[in-house]
Amino acid sequence: MSPRFVVLGPPGAGKTTVGRLLAERLGVTFRDTDDDVVAAAGKPISDIFTTDGEPAFRALEERAVAAGLADHDGVLALGGGAVLSAATRERLAGHTVVFLGVGTAEGVRRTGLSTARPLLAGVNPRSTFKALLDARLPLYREVATIEVLTDDLAPERVVDAVLDRSG
Ligand SMILES: Nc1ncnc2c1ncn2[C@@H]1O[C@H](COP(=O)(O)OP(=O)(O)OP(=O)(O)O)[C@@H](O)[C@H]1O
Ligand SMILES: O=C(O)C1=C[C@@H](O)[C@@H](O)[C@H](O)C1
């Protein structure tokens, strides 16, 4: 069993929004590893970060991604930082992996000041977002088989682009 599509990208790229729509379009189920981590930990992501720390979150995330890749046959969205794990990047080989891209201005606009995203909760979300993008772009591109820049596309049009490019 293997997901039809694995969806990844930075916060605000639309992994959850587009992943859900893509699953609806295909008539398959949607799963988000962020939700699986919350269920496993029994608390919200922001609490895991503040109480247990980012490494504890990353360990739970790595496990949730491995389980999703093994058990889920619909659309699987990963957390924005899942690609930081080399083991996860290796596990993604052979899967259809969609990288949803978003530029800094649009990414910051979409994520706003939400405290649900602990890594963007600092004093300067713009520079934080840019640094995160710069560090992760090569990792997203290393594992992606399809890339769609979402800045100027409504979510349904992002789904169209993904399906167009998946042949
Ligand atoms: N293509 C798009 N055009 C405009 N707004 C969008 C688009 N995709 C997502 N959004 C909006 O941006 C916000 C973030 O989207 P979403 O939660 O799907 O991102 P995400 O990639 O799952 O982020 P996270 O990494 O935090 O889980 C939501 O308010 C959503 O409605
Ligand atoms: O970009 C990130 O590192 C994160 C993105 C979210 O999906 C969550 O997985 C968490 O807030 C961390």
Ligand SMILES: [Mg+2]
């Ligand atoms: Mg999401």
